[in-house]
Amino acid sequence: MNQELQTAVRAARTAGAGILKTFGELAHSDIQPKEYKDFVTAADRQSEADITKILTEAFPDDSLLCEEGSNKTxxxxxxxxxDPLDGTLNFIHSFPxxxxxxxxxxxxxxxxxxxxxxPVLDELFTATRGEGAFLxxxxxxxxxxxxxxxxxxATGIPFKDYDYLDAYLATLRDVIHDSAGIRRAGSAALDLAYTACGRFDAFWEYKLYPWDYAAGVLLVREAGGSVTGFDGNSDVFAHHSIIAGTPATHGLISEKAQRHFIL
Structure with a gap:
């Protein structure tokens, strides 16, 4: 394990341990609205502080892009x-x-x-480019x-931006016909990790942020899967929409998404 991966693992485990200390015990004062139907907790902020401290001490010349704003050039x-806590709403509701x-x-x-x-299951997913993915x-x-x-x-349901709701529901209807079941777990990072390890056969979501998917994208690719935007572009940072799947599912979901979304 190289120094970068060792440091990232240490940061993730440190943050996870801190998150678990308040899981199921959040006070109302620990939860603040961030924007419409979006929240941040004291656990999010402490997790980000723990992670950025470890990363900055180890690699002071690197940039940071963090969900809660601890950015640095x-x-x-x-x-x-x-993403210091992906699935904040789940965390708030004690959904593990x-x-x-x-x-x-x-x-x-x-x-x-x-x-x-x-952290609840103590499951650590890791990937390094060209070296595979691991649980x-x-x-x-x-x-x-x-x-x-x-x-x-797996999918992510629109919860605050409804401009594309009709296109999403049309895509969902088509995917339902070509699957045994749909899951909306509420954490894109885990949806991608679970796709990487074969628990899910595919994942798609429209309008994500880099911190939601960056780590998970590499996990899926290193586990033998494909990840693109809805437009088929392999540069997922260009469009912020994600289709991740296997050789059998990626094309299936892509065809359905491109049928209904104007890209």
Whole structure:
């Protein structure tokens, strides 16, 4: 494990331990509205502080892009992308589906490593470009299922921007016909990690932010899957929409999304 991955893992585990201390015990005063139907908690902010401290001490010349605003422009050309608590609404409601997500883009803009940590289950997903994806040290791969009647597909439902709701629902209707079931867990980072390890056969969501998906994108790719935007562009940072899947599912979801969305 290289120094960057070691540091990201240490940061994720430190943040996860802190998050668990208040899980199920949040006071109302610990929750603040961030924007319409979007919230931030004291646990989000403390997690981000823990992560950025560790990353900055180890790599002071790197940039930071963080959901809660602890951003920094460095001189190295590298950028750490951090979601300190992906699934905040789940966390607020004591629904145990949330994660810490940390990714690194190198000086060429390519994803170099990704870490997604689910502290409730102590599941650590890691990936380094060109070296595979792992769950708690064991290599993982995307699903090999080929029959749509067996597919379990994850998605994210629009919850504050309704301009594309009709297109989303039309896509969802089509996907329902070509799957055994749909899941909306509330954490894109975990949806992608679970796609990487074969629990989900695919994941799609429209309008995400880099901290939601950066680490998970590398996990899926290193586990043998494909990830693009809805427009088919492999540069997921260009469009902020995600279709992640296996050789059997990626094209299936892409065709349905492109049928209904104006891109």
């Amino acid at each position: 460095g001189t190295s050309g590298r950028q750490w992308i951090v 589906v949330f994660a810490v997500s940390i990714a690194l883009r190198d000086s060429t803009g390519e994803l170099a490593l990704g870490v997604v940590y689910q 708690n040290g064991t290599q993982i791969h995307v699903s090999t299922r080929n029959d749509p009647e067996h597919f379990l597909i």
